[in-house]
Amino acid sequence: MNKAAALVPLVLLTAAWAQDARAIVEESQRRGRASSQRYEGVLEVIGAHAKVSKKSWQSFRLGSFGESKAIIRFTAPADVKGVALLVINHPDRSSDQWMWTPAIGRDRRIALQDRSTRFFATDFSFEDLEERDVNQFDYRLTGEEAIDGAPCWRIEARPRQGKVSQYTLSRVWIRKADYVAALYENLVKDKVARRLHETDIRNVQGIWTAETLEMTDLRRNSRTILRIEKLAYNVPMKNDDFTVQALRREQ
């Protein structure tokens, strides 16, 4: 058998795994799909020197993966109350984001080039808040592994050419039982920069959802825990509530 013939099964195997990886991610997104979502989040940032700061917000999302619109509105502490972020996701390009600061009475557009920066001193970046469109990444199934005792597929996602991302590669562990992502690792130049660990996975209105998200910034040695409360899906929402005007309106 020549060398080329020997490579054929390997190539076929890789192609099959690639197909599976994308299908898994698509299935994961399909299962999480809802016409809308609403929750109250409690955000806890634990800095490198163990300094803890807490914030609360309300999150509203209309639509789902790739074409959703979301508003996050801070409710506490008092000096950030009313600060809001509007994210409009697009299937074919990076999302548009605006921020509203009521004390100044101004909205500001967050530029595409700035999305690698931290989301208001948390360990999430603005890019981390975007929804991932499967068409903007190449997926590869690289193995199986258990996370928190639950068997998972380990999948690598690499941004396609044209996709602007601070990350060169992401790894995601998706639970076989319910297709919920249990762990993400986002890499910058072969080094893990951020790790997102999702726990407290519950079934809410038929959708399996992680209610605790812990993002660790390994470069800064700090972490942010987001606890999701009062989660509800398919709540009636209007398109008009997800505009810059609405952002300004609802102080």
Place this chain on the structure above:
Amino acid sequence: MILLRLISWPYVRKHLLRSVLTTAGIVLGVALLVGMQGANRSVLAAFNQTVDRIAGKAQLQVTAGESGFAEDVLERVQAVPQVRAAAPVIEASVETGLKGQGKLLILAVDMTGDRSLRDYDFENGDEDVIDDPLVFLAQPDSLIVTREFAGRNGLGAGSRVAFDTMEGPRQFTVRGVLKAGGMAAAFGGNLGIMDIYAAQKVFGRGRHFDRIDIGLAEGVSLEQGQAALEKALGPGFNVEPPSGRGRQFESLLGIYTTAMSISSLFALFVGVFIIYNSFAIAVTQRRAEIGILRALGATRGQIRTLFLGESAIAGLIGSAAGVALGLAFTRSLAGFTGQLMEAIFGVPQNTREILVDPRFLLVALVLGVATSMIAAFVPARNAARVEPVQALQKGKYQVLLAGENRTRRRAALLALALSLGCLALSRYRPLFYLGYLLTVTAALLLAPFLSLELARLLRGPLKWLRPIEGSLAADSLIQAPRRTSATVSALMLSLALAIAHGGVSLASVQSIQEWMAGTLNPDLFVSTSETLAARDFRFPAAMEGELEAVPGVADVQPVRTARVHLGGKPVMIVATELGRVYRHIHRTIIAGDAQTMDTLAPEGKGVVIGENLSVLQKLHLGEIIELPTPSGPLRLPIVGIIRDYSNQLGAVFLERSVYVRYFQDDTVDLFRVYVKRGAAGEEVRRQIVERLGGHRRLFVLSNREVRDYVTGVANQWLGLTYIQVLVALMVAILGIVNTLTVSISDRRRELGVLRAVGGLRAQIRGTVWMEAVAIGAIGLALGTATGAVFLYYEVQAIGKDIAGTPLAYQFPFGIVALLVPVILIAALISAVLPAETAVRSSLVEALEYE
């Protein structure tokens, strides 16, 4: 080297005072040059350093003059594929009221994205010092200061710093401290960071940014990025690397630097005569010594080298001392220059570090040594020509030979004739300056002859005053004209400089006052700053109505001033309601007619320009000028040219509505307020402050205060040139001391004989004093005449090439009247020490001299 040790050193030791006085000319000249250049360089370097440090990684900056531009430009910039990062910026300076801290430069940025261009190196990481970036963004009172500024003022996270905003005085909360170094070193460490959207309110910018800093995508060259942005934005925008701002500031500093450099070099030039004089005298005194050396086989070359070597060493010592003295002066001069630049151009300065280019110090040293050697060249050459036999004939050399005198006079007449020819062809500017140079040459060539003639003329009055002392003093000058001619030349040049500068100052101040009387005639000025030049804060357009509603106000004229680039130079746009303004002011029209100007300019169909702009940029009536604006180029004809002193590089008067439309900026820097007939100005002023001052930052200045301020700035500007005139005078006075010291030692035997035959000490003293006063009087006479000519050239140069504003020729009689006693008293004082030396020397030694 052996000759220097064996021959020169004992001579220097013996005449230590004279050696010190000789080098003093070089010391002062070099000190002034180093001090001025060092100060200018430090101010410019501090500005560039601030620009460079706050630019961070920005490769290009988008600006539209000082008017700024609307926010939507940011999206247009971000859409350019060659752009990796674009960060909007507002920059302004504020007075914090913290004692001794000066101004705080506020860099207002959008912190959500600015870090892609600037490194914010916070103490102990972000979260410890920016207590909470979300709070920083959410609260408009957020401020980040530098470690240095915080340390100096005992500030920490949570501390409050107060400064005025457009909405009145506000307290700001320190929510971050930048580590020392890097960006934190900008503006001498007096840097504050603020959110850009909060800053728009604080400084009254509306929805405008001052500039956008750009980081280019990987692989995009500066030229490619610049071209892409220029194409995307159009000609109204300026796309330049951050260093371009430094160049703009340099061009503002240009006139000032030129004036200072010329005056410094002039001081050094005056020093040439002192050195020439000293060496000429040294050669005379050492003729016997030279004769012996020549008899022993020393070559002419060796003798020449000996004297040139002496001058080089004197130059080196003088230059080194001058450099040290100059460096000591640099800090205070830099502070003065910085204040002046801020007062005139409104560009805030904070020069904490004194930066001196070692290469320039080397140049100053070389210049000092070269000056000394050039000055000594002729005496050295004369020394080399000394024949041993001639060397024994003492005194002969001091006499100006008739032939020599004739040659000088002929050369002077030729120079004068040529200078007159150049003057006739002065429209070719290089010929004008050549003519000036020829006039100076003619004056210098004629100085010895005229000194001699004036000394002869003075003999009578001096003799009449004191028969013995007067005759002896006059004879001393008549018999040894070579000894005094260089000192007289130095004094003549210094006084000519003082008179010319005085005349220019007089004419400038008078012209400015006439202009102020005609145009700055509102009763009150409501300004965003005390200095009128600073444009960090802006009033909203709506304030016009608020002012009109104040009881006693008759008329309110909003004025917006902003620098834009025209012909590669930053010129000032003065946007106002021209029709309303013209009804109140009296203009001096240089070109065009009032009717056309009053019709077309207020309708926005043309612009009126200042005379200096017309001269400096060769712009004529009817010509179309193109102003870059954020909405594209604004092309308008020049419908009038008026006399104007509002900006050194020229002003364009534009109808406000046109400015608002093209620059998309309706803010106001200044309101000209006229009070109703019968209303008390002070009461209206009080009402304005009471009604508007509580919720706005404003300064209400009376007409007198504004005029005093403008006059003060003009005097400050002119005052600095007087420092240099003073130094030139000091150099010349040193020359008198030097001449008298030489004269005393030269005439030691003669004075000894006088005392031996019964001459009283008082008579000897009186002789020296009268000789000094005579030198002063001759210098005054020649200096006044030469000054009258220099003044003509300076007035022409300022009017046509430097400022572009014609000045009237006004001879400063007052200054001359002041100089007469000053110089005569200075001459008398400078004679005290030599006179005492003369009367106290041993009679026996004096008789044995030679």
